[in-house]
Amino acid sequence: MIAFHNVSKIYAGQPVLEDVNFKISPGEFVSVVGKSGAGKSTIIRLLIGEERPSKGRVIFGPHEVNKLKPKEMPSLRRQMGIIFQDFKLLPRKTAYENVAFALEVEGRPQSEIEELVPQVLDIVGLYDQQKNFPNELSGGMKQRVAIARAMVHRPAVVIADEPTGNLDPVNTWEIINLLLKINELGTTVMLATHSKEIINKISKRVISIDSGQVIKDEERGKYFLI
Amino acid sequence: MITSFLRIIKYGFQNFTRNGWLSIATTAIVTMTLLVLMSLMIFDVISETALRSVQEKIDISVYFRPEIAEETIRDFENRLGAISEIKSIEYISSDRALEIFRERHVGDATVSQAIEELNGNPLLASLVIKAHSPDDYALIDKRIRDIDQAFVGNLDVPVADDSGDSPKDREIELTPVTTIDKVTFTENQLVIERLTKIINTLQTIGLGVTLMLAAIAILITFNTVRLAIYSNREELGVMRLVGAANSFINGPYLITGVLYGIVAAIVSVLVALPFVRLADPQISALIPELSLASYFNQNLIRLLGLQIIVGALLGAVSSAIAIRKYLKI
Numbered sequence: 001m002i003a004f005h006n007v008s009k010i011y012a013g014q015p016v017l018e019d020v021n022f023k024i025s026p027g028e029f030v031s032v033v034g035k036s037g038a039g040k041s042t043i044i045r046l047l048i049g050e051e052r053p054s055k056g057r058v059i060f061g062p063h064e065v066n067k068l069k070p071k072e073m074p075s076l077r078r079q080m081g082i083i084f085q086d087f088k089l090l091p092r093k094t095a096y097e098n099v100a101f102a103l104e105v106e107g108r109p110q111s112e113i114e115e116l117v118p119q120v121l122d123i124v125g126l127y128d129q130q131k132n133f134p135n136e137l138s139g140g141m142k143q144r145v146a147i148a149r150a151m152v153h154r155p156a157v158v159i160a161d162e163p164t165g166n167l168d169p170v171n172t173w174e175i176i177n178l179l180l181k182i183n184e185l186g187t188t189v190m191l192a193t194h195s196k197e198i199i200n201k202i203s204k205r206v207i208s209i210d211s212g213q214v215i216k217d218e219e220r221g222k223y224f225l226i
Numbered sequence: 227m228i229t230s231f232l233r234i235i236k237y238g239f240q241n242f243t244r245n246g247w248l249s250i251a252t253t254a255i256v257t258m259t260l261l262v263l264m265s266l267m268i269f270d271v272i273s274e275t276a277l278r279s280v281q282e283k284i285d286i287s288v289y290f291r292p293e294i295a296e297e298t299i300r301d302f303e304n305r306l307g308a309i310s311e312i313k314s315i316e317y318i319s320s321d322r323a324l325e326i327f328r329e330r331h332v333g334d335a336t337v338s339q340a341i342e343e344l345n346g347n348p349l350l351a352s353l354v355i356k357a358h359s360p361d362d363y364a365l366i367d368k369r370i371r372d373i374d375q376a377f378v379g380n381l382d383v384p385v386a387d388d389s390g391d392s393p394k395d396r397e398i399e400l401t402p403v404t405t406i407d408k409v410t411f412t413e414n415q416l417v418i419e420r421l422t423k424i425i426n427t428l429q430t431i432g433l434g435v436t437l438m439l440a441a442i443a444i445l446i447t448f449n450t451v452r453l454a455i456y457s458n459r460e461e462l463g464v465m466r467l468v469g470a471a472n473s474f475i476n477g478p479y480l481i482t483g484v485l486y487g488i489v490a491a492i493v494s495v496l497v498a499l500p501f502v503r504l505a506d507p508q509i510s511a512l513i514p515e516l517s518l519a520s521y522f523n524q525n526l527i528r529l530l531g532l533q534i535i536v537g538a539l540l541g542a543v544s545s546a547i548a549i550r551k552y553l554k555i
Contacts (some may be wrong), residue, residue: 048467077469088464092244105470107230149468 001026001188002047002157007056009042009212016042017212020056024190026156029183031199032192033223034209040192043209044161047190048082049073061156078106081150081158081187085165087142089134089149095121095141096130099149106153120152121145124178140171147178157188164195176202199223230474238481245454249486252450256490256540257497259436259443260533264498266432267529268518272509273425275516280421286363288370289350289407292320296351298377303353305373311362316354323349350407367409374406440540447486447544455479455548476549483545487537494537495530498522 002024009017017039024030034040045051046058049065058065063076081102089098099117121127124144134142143163150158160179164172176198183189193199199206199222206221207214242249290299296319303315318326324347331337355370357363455462465475499522506519522529 050467071472073466074469074471077467080469082467088460088467090461090464092240092461101465101470102468104230104233105465105468105474107227109229 001028001061002190003057003059004043004046005057005059007046007053007058009039009046009051010054015212017046017053020209020212020214022207022214022217024188026188027183027186029180029189029202029204030191031202031204031206031221032190032209033194033199033206033221035194038209039212040194040209041161042212044159044190044192047159048080049076074105078153079156081147081153081155083143083146083150083158083160083163085162087134087139087146087166089142089145091134094131094133095126095137095145095148098134098145099152102149102153108153116152117148120148123151123181124148125174138171139167140174143167143171143175144178147175147182151182151187155187157190158182159190159192161192162194163191164193164198172198196223234474234477235481237478238485241454241478241482242485248450248454249482252447252486253490253493255443255446256486256537257493259439259540260490260494260537261497262432262436262439263536264494264529264533266429266436267532268502268522269428269432271521272513272516272518273429276513277421277425279513279515280417284356284363286355286357286366286370287410288353288355289410290352291407292350294351299351299353302373302377305376306353306355306370309366309369311357311359311366312355313358314356318352318354320347320349320351323347323352370406370409443540444544444547447483447541448548450486452548452551454482479549480542480545483541483543484538485541487539487541488534490541491530491533491537494533495526 004020004022007017007020008015020039020043032040032043042051046053047060047065049068053066056066060076061079063072065076068076090101093101096117099120100113103113103116118127118130121130124147126141126144126148129137129141129145134145137145143166146163147158150160158179163179164175167175172195179189179191180202191198203220203222205219206216206223208216208221288302290302299317303317306312306315324341327349328338328341355366357366462475502518502522506517509516509518
């Protein structure tokens with residue numbers, strides 16, 4: 001499903017990733033763990049095609065992401081659901097419109113959108129907030145809108161980059177539980193985080209990154225970095 | 227495909243309505259450009275009608291000496307017919323000339339009486355010549371005298387030396403040995419020359435002003451769209467991450483640009499309408515052949531269509547420039 005082969009990324013002479021190798025199978029829940037600046041976000045940016053590796057191959061399903069042309073990126077990203085620390089909602093669209101947007105870019109018919117969006121917003125517990133704009137929602141609610149947007153088009157993979165970084169513990173667990181639920185329904189989930197608590201509690205596969213290198217990759221891993 | 231297109235249009239409208247004052251400012255600028263363009267078009271109509279009405283009044287009359295027979299004059303007329311610059315030639319016999327004279331002074335007892343007291347008809351037969359362009363009269367005048375010379379040769383009469391006559395003379399008395407008594411330009415020649423010059427100059431200035439305003443409008447529309455794109459740049463990034471194709475991201479901006487143009491076109495016509503109504507009586511007094519209001523009413527659809535096309539193009543071009551420059555995807 002996802003594979004990194006000898007991937008290196010160098011920014012202005014400084015290596016950020018060095019010879020990273022890993023594979024993720026369909027249906028897995030994988031956490032990428034590391035301190036700030038370890039290279040977690042770079043791995044995600046390479047995977048979603050926002051950056052190109054200096055060396056190596058990034059594989060996503062049938063695509064070799066590092067070789068995709070800019071024109072082919074939209075269709076790649078439609079197979080993913082991406083969640084960010086800062087939510088990245090469209091500020092001038094309501095919760096409903098934000099979620100609907102992920103379907104609109106695919107050219108889905110209006111009737112399908114009108115059916116799916118309320119359903120997914122119901123799953124994340126925001127059925128009553130459909131008409132609210134992002135600035136009328138709390139951080140946790142915003143992140144749940146983002147999750148709804150990331151899952152509404154049934155992507156093969158949901159990629160979450162520090163999704164709980166801006167949230168309090170209660171909201172954090174709501175978000176993590178949603179991700180676990182998405183995974184249970186069969187979607188591959190890749191979660192980048194530096195939260196020891198989350199990693200230790202969910203006991204899923206953990207890929208540990210330090211100084212741009214994979215230092216550990218284990219099933220049911222624990223957080224051992226300081 | 228159609229769904230996406232409709233969505234692009236929907237978001238174009240959203241850009242327009244959600245960026246309230248920015249849209250108003252840009253639309254106002256485009257409106258001003260279109261107003262200047264429209265004034266230029268209206269000015270064109272006015273000046274053309276004015277020029278044509280004056281041009282219709284200009285002619286050149288060739289009066290023949292009374293002893294010249296009608297066949298000779300007809301022959302003269304045929305020769306003139308070969309000159310391509312001439313639009314029309316009308317033969318007015320001396321009888322007809324008298325008739326016209328009588329008609330013109332029908333209420334004037336003194337004149338009628340004077341005519342009655344004359345023995346016979348003192349008026350000369352003439353050819354009234356109209357040219358296609360007022361510039362051609364000097365040339366036609368010269369040709370008339372060339373033909374006259376040829377006739378004089380045929381008539382075997384000694385040729386008079388008329389080298390003293392300059393072509394600029396508005397009324398040329400030819401020597402008695404020619405077939406022609408005199409050639410007259412009507413008074414309008416100078417007026418027409420001056421009018422043509424003034425109109426041409428004004429049209430050039432108007433075109434310059436329009437081009438300048440169009441350039442300003444493009445720059446301001448461009449800047450507005452650029453600002454909108456700049457302030458939305460994070461949003462655009464988000465759209466890309468969600469998998470929006472380029473056309474889905476920049477399409478709405480193009481639509482917004484076109485909307486600026488369309489709204490500006492409608493506003494400019496609405497603004498122009500009362501001014502046209504107001505100016506109509508004055509212009510009609512000046513040029514009786516022209517009713518600006520009825521011209522405007524008759525051509526409203528065409529004018530509006532043209533304004534919309536120009537406005538939409540203006541908006542689309544400036545949006546396209548801004549998108550190309552600031553929406554690197």
